[in-house]
Amino acid sequence: MIQSYKKQPVLAQKYDTIIIGSGIGSLATAAILAKEGQKVLVLERHYIAGGFTHVFKRKGFEWDVGIHYIGEVQRENSIIKKIFNYISDNQLKWADMGEVYDKVVIGKKEYNFVKGVQNFKDTLTGHFPEEKEAIIAYVDLVFAAVKTSKGFYMDKALSPLLSKLFGRKFRKAFYKFSDKTTYEVLSSITQNKTLIKVLSAQYGDYGLPPKQSSFVMHAAVARHYFSGGSFPVGGSSVIAASLDKVIEKAGGTILISAEVDKIIVEKNKATGVQMKDGKQFSTKNIISGAGIMTTYDHLLPQKTVQKHQLKKQLQKVKRSVSHACLYIGLEGSPETLQLPKTNYWIYPEHLDHDTAIDEYVKDLDADFPVVYISFPSAKDPDWSNRYPGKSTIDIITLLPYAPFDKWSNSQWMKRDEAYTALKEKIAQRLLKELYKHIPQAEGKITHYELSTPLTTKHFVNYKEGEIYGVDHSPKRFRQRFLQPRTPIQNFYLTGQDIVTAGVAAALFSGVITSAALTKKNLIKKILKA
Structure with a gap:
């Protein structure tokens, strides 16, 4: 069943542009086009809008799945700050993380950024x-x-x-x-x-x-x-909520639980989309923010893919890494638990980064090549208004997809005991790492759960649970096809694949895609606004 980001959707008969996916690249594109007077329909297969900017709630807690800190938003003249202001009608507020945004820990030595x-x-x-x-x-x-x-x-x-x-x-x-x-x-x-x-x-x-x-x-x-680093006041979900208002003001809609089955292409012109339930929407323009690999492998008609040899393009790039994230809920406020705002980057002492990854990929029992610890509840000044007496911590590490491929055909939350046991083993190792650096967390945890590459695959629809789309090797930046325009008339791309990794880059992709579609110098307009 198709649902709106709001509980009672008001669907128009026709839209100027349809956007597939609701990550920050898609939402930024939609908001910019809305400000250009376009009626935009955003279609999201997940039951929450926002892509990696969404939150999930469980056991009386809330976790941000992708935003851990944003740069440049404290500087009034920065492009990132101006774009966020423009697409949200100045509704987004940011909390400064303080003097030290990242702490690098190598063995027993610490280095502050x-x-x-x-x-x-x-x-x-x-x-x-x-x-x-x-x-x-x-x-x-x-x-x-x-x-x-x-x-x-x-x-x-x-x-x-x-x-x-x-x-x-x-x-x-x-x-x-x-x-x-x-x-x-x-x-x-x-x-x-x-x-x-x-x-x-x-x-x-x-x-x-x-x-x-x-x-x-x-x-x-x-x-x-x-x-420095900053965090959205009110949590990551305020981003999609703010942009939804801008999109809606122009007559547009964000639909959740709305999975696109295929893009309709007639005489090399994109004319609409067909949903999983068979319903069709027609439109002037279609933009995919679902990732270039998912788009070319699954959403476009295979005749169109073959005609333009799009699979050959995909052979020139690789998928980025997959990861695990341990979401932790604790009793006690961030102040009571003395949780820092600073992110921790923890590395093994005697290995360089590349060697550490090589050894870990060969053997998951080897030292984690990186452990990243974030304290979102401490970063958000509004957190305790929403969740008094509670705190959250996120711990992230790299986790290759290959060991999880055997469960690729199983269902989320219904996988077998072996999968659960592997998750628990990884979770316990990450908790042990946490207690070394934040010992006061021990005994205060009331809930934790680990996401794996299969979790990312389930929610983001990336084939191998990759977190950053296409990887960021030197070869990637030589690929001219990683741009908004495609060989198909009225069909465009947006998101991190056409720029680089991260929320700020995906945000900027919205400007680039909108400019390509409208043929206007939109960055100049945004900077003036």
Whole structure:
């Protein structure tokens, strides 16, 4: 049964644009198009809208599944802040996490990432005084790489003719950085293995370790947080709720429990969608935010896929990593339990990031290559108004899909004892890691549950439970087909696959896709607003 994001949907006879999926890329696209006067229908197969920005509730708690911190929203002149303000009609409020946004723990040593570029440099120089010049060079390279991305992403919104005329120039400077791995760049400025390990400690935010990831992906994340981290006041669900109002104001609707079976294509023109229950919607434009692999493998007619050789495109990219997340509920307020706002990034002492992952993929009993601990209830100043006397913690680690493939045909919440036992084993290991760093949590936990790659597959509809869509290797950024336009008339893509990983990048994809569809300079309009 199709349901609305609101309990009583008011469906229009016809929509200007239909968007498949309700992740932040889709919702941002929908809100921007709504502000352009379009009536938009967003179709979400899950029973909650928001993609990785949604929350789930259980046992009297609430957990954010994807948003752990957002950068750039404390700076009034930042593009990210202006886009969020624009698409939400200034309804979103953000809570600053404080001076230290990330704490890197390697063995018994801790390294704080402190907000403010000079503070960041000074703090790291305090740990590595002999590496002062390398740290300065690193920050300069991060800014230089990010600066080149403006032209690269602008090219994605250009018409094919303009891209042919000017695109090469826009992309050239970007490729100088994107073609290099994070390790190549870092090892060119320092030979200090520990410093390299610390500087690349946020690789979990995009899924690939230094010897595999493109430096532009690393630089985008590092730069994003130089001004600190923030959390949405009221929790992640306020994002979809705020954007829903903007979409609805223009006559649009977000439908949940609304699974698209296929996109209808006639004479190479997208004309509508057919739902799982057989109902059809016709429209002028269709946008998929379901991920390029899901879209080409399952949603488009196979004749269309074969005609444009779209499967050959998919062979040029790989799926990103899958993960596990342990969602924990505790008795006691964040203040009572003295939970920090700072994120913890915990690593094994004697292995570099790449080697740690290699050993872990071969043997799940090996040391976790990374353990990320987030304290969402401590970050949200409104939390205790909604859940007095309670707290939550999220613990994330990488978890390959292959060991879970044997259960791929089983149902969510109805899998066998072997699956439950494996989950419990991983959960207990993560709890042990938590107690090392937050000992006061022991004895206060009243509920915990572990998501696996199969959980992500079930809710996000990614084949192998990948969290970041297409992976972020140097090769990925050379693929010109990762853009809003497709060879099919009136059919577009949005979401992290056409930009990069993360909420801010997916948010920006909404601007790029809307600009490509409307043929307007929407970023200029947003910045002016």
